[in-house]
Amino acid sequence: MIEGQCLCGSVSYIYHAELEKTILCYCQHCQRAQGTMCGWNSPVDKNKFEIVRGIKYLKEYFHSPNKARVFCQECGSPIYSYRVDLPDIVRLRLGTVTQGHIPAPVEQAFIQYRPVFMKVEG
Numbered sequence: 001m002i003e004g005q006c007l008c009g010s011v012s013y014i015y016h017a018e019l020e021k022t023i024l025c026y027c028q029h030c031q032r033a034q035g036t037m038c039g040w041n042s043p044v045d046k047n048k049f050e051i052v053r054g055i056k057y058l059k060e061y062f063h064s065p066n067k068a069r070v071f072c073q074e075c076g077s078p079i080y081s082y083r084v085d086l087p088d089i090v091r092l093r094l095g096t097v098t099q100g101h102i103p104a105p106v107e108q109a110f111i112q113y114r115p116v117f118m119k120v121e122g
């Protein structure tokens with residue numbers, strides 16, 4: 001089981017399963033949206049993902065029509081994203097995890113935007 005929350009604590013969630021894989025995404029949308037060099041995400045089953053507190057604080061931003069980036073509008077923490085054409089999958093933002101095991105990343109996307117000082121295996 002995985003638990004997590006946004007920075008201010010208005011939003012918290014439970015994932016009623018384990019994380020199977022994690023991904024580093026260096027695309028420029030993730031860089032802008034997260035304010036950092038990459039997104040660290042895990043695709044999870046939406047049917048096992050539960051917002052336990054603060055659903056009213058969640059805001060969806062569509063930078064492209066098919067993809068929503070969902071964040072806490074109190075503190076700005078990115079919580080997850082989802083694709084409109086893949087409604088059963090949520091891409092959890094792993095910096096918000098407070099409890100549970102996070103596996104090491106098995107995939108890196110858009111490494112052409114990865115800063116040269118980052119040396120990561122794989």
Ligand SMILES: [Zn+2]
Nearest residue numbers: 006008072075
């Ligand atoms: Zn918050």
Ligand SMILES: [Zn+2]
Nearest residue numbers: 025026027030
């Ligand atoms: Zn990305």
